[in-house]
Amino acid sequence: MDNQVVLQCKNIVDIADDMKKIVFKVLSNQQSKFLPGCHLKIKHPDMNGNLQLRHYSLTNICQNTQTVSISVKKESGQGVSPFIFENIKPGSLIWSEGVDGVPFGSVAGEKIFIFCSGAGITPVISLLNDIAKVKGSEPELLRIFYSVKNMGKAYYLNDLMACYFRYEWLDLHVFISRENVIDKHSFVKSGRVSVERVKSLLSAPANNVHFFGSQGFIKNMKSDYGEFCCEDFPVNPESKKSIVISNRNQKAYFHDHQSALSLLEILEDNGINVKSNCRSGFCGHCKVKLNKGRATTSGDSCGLTDAEKNQGYILACCTKPVADVDISL
Numbered sequence: 001m002d003n004q005v006v007l008q009c010k011n012i013v014d015i016a017d018d019m020k021k022i023v024f025k026v027l028s029n030q031q032s033k034f035l036p037g038c039h040l041k042i043k044h045p046d047m048n049g050n051l052q053l054r055h056y057s058l059t060n061i062c063q064n065t066q067t068v069s070i071s072v073k074k075e076s077g078q079g080v081s082p083f084i085f086e087n088i089k090p091g092s093l094i095w096s097e098g099v100d101g102v103p104f105g106s107v108a109g110e111k112i113f114i115f116c117s118g119a120g121i122t123p124v125i126s127l128l129n130d131i132a133k134v135k136g137s138e139p140e141l142l143r144i145f146y147s148v149k150n151m152g153k154a155y156y157l158n159d160l161m162a163c164y165f166r167y168e169w170l171d172l173h174v175f176i177s178r179e180n181v182i183d184k185h186s187f188v189k190s191g192r193v194s195v196e197r198v199k200s201l202l203s204a205p206a207n208n209v210h211f212f213g214s215q216g217f218i219k220n221m222k223s224d225y226g227e228f229c230c231e232d233f234p235v236n237p238e239s240k241k242s243i244v245i246s247n248r249n250q251k252a253y254f255h256d257h258q259s260a261l262s263l264l265e266i267l268e269d270n271g272i273n274v275k276s277n278c279r280s281g282f283c284g285h286c287k288v289k290l291n292k293g294r295a296t297t298s299g300d301s302c303g304l305t306d307a308e309k310n311q312g313y314i315l316a317c318c319t320k321p322v323a324d325v326d327i328s329l
Contacts, residue, residue, distance in 0.1 A: 004095070004096070004097055004098065005026060005027065005028040005096050005098065006027045006028065006093055006094070006095060006096070007024035007025065007026060007027065007042075007068070007093070007094040007095075007096050008024060008025045008027055008091065008092070008093055008094075009022060009023070009024055009025075009088050009089060009090050009091060009092040009093075009094065010023045010024060010025045010067060010090060011023040011090060012088070012089070012090065015071065015155050015156060016152060016153070016155055017074075017152065018073055018074040019071055019072070019073050019074070019119065019155050020071070020072050020074075020085060021059055021060075021069050021070070021071050022069060022070055022071075022072055022084070022088060023060075023067055023068075023069040024067060024068055024069065024070070024094065025065075025066060025067055026066045026067065026068060033098060033099050034058060034061045034068050034099055035058075035061070035099070035103035035104070035130075036058065036061070036103060036104050036123065036126040036127045036129070036130045037058075037101060037103040037104040037105075037123050037126065037127065038057075038058055038099040038100065038101040038103050039055035039056060039057055039058070039099060039100045039101040040055070040056045040057075040058055040068065040070050040096060040099060041053060041054075041055055041096060041097040041098055041099065041100050042054050042055075042056060042070075042080070042084075042094055042095070042096050042097075043095045043096070043097055044080050044083065044084065044094060044095065045080075045083065046078055046079050046080050046082075046083055047077075047078035047079065047082055047083050048078050052079070052080045053097065054079075054080045054081070055100060055101070056070040056071070056072065057070065057071070057101075057119075057122040057123040057126065057212075058070060058099070058122075058123070058126045059071045059122045059123075059125050059126050059129075060125070060126060060129045061126065061129070061130065070122075071119060071122040071155070072084050072085050072088075073085070073118075073119050104123075104127050104130075104210075106137070107127070107131065107137065107138075107139045107142070107208075108136060108137050108138065108139065109139065109140050110139045110140060110141075110208050111139065111140050111141045111143075111208060112139050112141065112142045112143065112208040112209075112210070113143050113145070113208065113209045113210070114142070114143070114144045114145065114209075114210045114211075114212065115145045115147075115193070115209075115210070115211050115212070115213075115221045116144070116145070116146055116147070116210075116211070116212040116213050117146070117147040117148065117212075117213035117214065117217045118147075118148060118149075118153055118155070118213055118214070118217075119155060119213075120211075120212030120213030120214070120217070121146055121155050121156050121160075121212070122155075122156070122212075123212055124144060124146075124212065125156050125159055125160075127142075128142075128159070128160075128163050128170075132163075138167070138169050139169055140169060141169055141171065142169055142170050142171070143171040143172075143173070144160070144170070144171070144172050144173065145173050145175070145193045146160070146172070146173065146174045146175070147175045147177060147192065147193060147213075147217070148174070148175070148176060148177070149176070149177055149178045149179070150176060150178055150179040151176060151179060151181065154174060154176070157174070160172055160174070164187060172187045173187055173189070173193065174187055174188045174189070175189055175190075175191060175192055175193050176188065176189070176190050176191075177190075177191065177192050177265060177279075178279050178280065178317075179278075179279055179280070180276065180277050180278055180279055190276070190279065191265070191268040192261075192265050192268055192269050194268065194269050194270075194271055241253065241254055241321065241323060241324050242324050242325075243263070243266065243267065243270075243321060243324075243325050243326075243327060244324075244325070244326045244327070245272070245327055245328070245329055246291060246326055246327070246328055247328040247329060248329060250272060252266060252267055252269075252270035252272055253270065254266045254269075254321065261320065262316060262317050262318065262319060262320055263288070263295065263314070263316040263317075263319045263320065263321055263325075263327075264276055264279065264286050264316035264317045264319075266321070267316065274286055274288070274316055274329060276316070276317060278303075278317075279317045280317065280318075281298065281301050281302055281303055281315050281317060281318040282302060282303050283303050284303030284304060284315065285303075286315055286316040286317050287303070287304065287308070287313050287314070287315060287316075288313070288314060288315075288316050288327045288328060288329050289311070289312050289313050289314075289327060289328040290312050290313070290314050290319075290325060290326075290327055291312070291325075291326040291327060291328060292325065292326045293321065293323055293324055293325030293326055293327075294321070294322045294323045294325070295314065295319045295320060295321045295322060295325055296319070296320050296322060297314055297315070297318055297319045297320075298318045298319075301314070301315045301318045301319075303315055
C-alpha cells in the first residue's frame with residue numbers, strides 16, 4: 001500500500017520517568033501527510049509477539065529533516081507501548097501504516113480552547129511546534145487547560161512554559177489535582193479546572209474547542225464544558241446528586257460520570273473553598289464531618305485519628321461520594 005512506510009528511530013528523549021519522546025526518520029516520501037493533530041499508525045508486535053496496530057499522537061514534525069516524533073507512555077501489561085518503551089533504541093526500525101485522525105488545520109487568527117490531561121498534551125505540543133515554524137500562522141488566542149495528578153505527570157511542562165513566556169497569544173492554565181503546589185506562577189494551580197473559571201474566560205460558545213486525554217477525561221470535559229461547543233453533550237438530569245454543607249448553607253452538585261473525583265475536587269469544581277494541603281490523606285487539613293449519606297473512603301486517611309473517624313470525620317481528598325451527602329466543613 002502507498003501509505004505504508006518504514007520509520008527508523010533516530011533519537012530518544014526522556015520526558016519523564018514514564019514518558020519518552022521517540023524521534024523517527026521517515027524512510028519514504030510520506031512527510032507531507034504528517035500534520036499536527038494526526039496520529040501515527042504503528043504496526044508492531046506486543047510483548048507476547050502478536051502483531052498489533054496502535055495510534056500515537058504526533059508530537060513534532062520536521063519537513064527539512066524528514067523526521068516525526070511521538071510520545072510513548074510506560075504502561076503495565078503486555079501491549080505495544082510497553083514493548084516500544086522498553087526495547088526501541090536508536091537505529092531500530094518501526095513499520096507504519098501512515099497517519100490517521102483530523103489535523104488542526106489553519107489556526108491563524110482563531111480563538112482556540114483546548115482541554116487536555118496527561119499524555120493528551122502531545123498533540124498540543126505538535127500544534128505549538130507547527131505554529132512556531134510558520135510566520136503568520138499565529139492564532140488570536142490559544143487558551144490551554146492542562147489537568148494532571150501531580151507535577152511528575154505534567155509532561156512537556158518546560159516546553160509549555162517556554163511558549164507561554166514567548167508568545168502573547170498563548171494563555172496557559174495548569175491544574176494539579178492531587179498535589180499541593182505553591183502558586184508562584186499564576187498559570188499553575190492546585191485543584192481542578194472549574195466551570196466558573198472557564199465561564200469567566202469565554203463568554204460565548206466557540207467552534208474551536210478541543211479535548212485530548214483519556215476517554216473518561218474527554219467525557220467529563222464535554223459534559224462540563226460542552227456548552228462552549230456547537231455540539232450537544234447532554235447530561236442525564238437523573239444522574240445529578242447533591243452535597244449539602246449544613247453549617248454554611250451551601251450546596252454543591254456532581255454527576256455519575258464524575259465518580260472518579262474526590263469530595264475535595266467536587267467542592268472545588270463548584271467554587272467552594274476547602275482548606276487543604278497535601279491532598280493525599282496525610283496532613284488532615286481537609287477534614288470534614290459526614291453527617292449523612294454514602295461515601296467511600298480510601299485507605300490513605302492516616303491524617304485522622306481513630307477518635308475522629310468514630311465521630312464521623314472524613315478527609316475530603318480521600319473520599320468519594322456515591323449518593324447525596326450532608327457534610328459540615
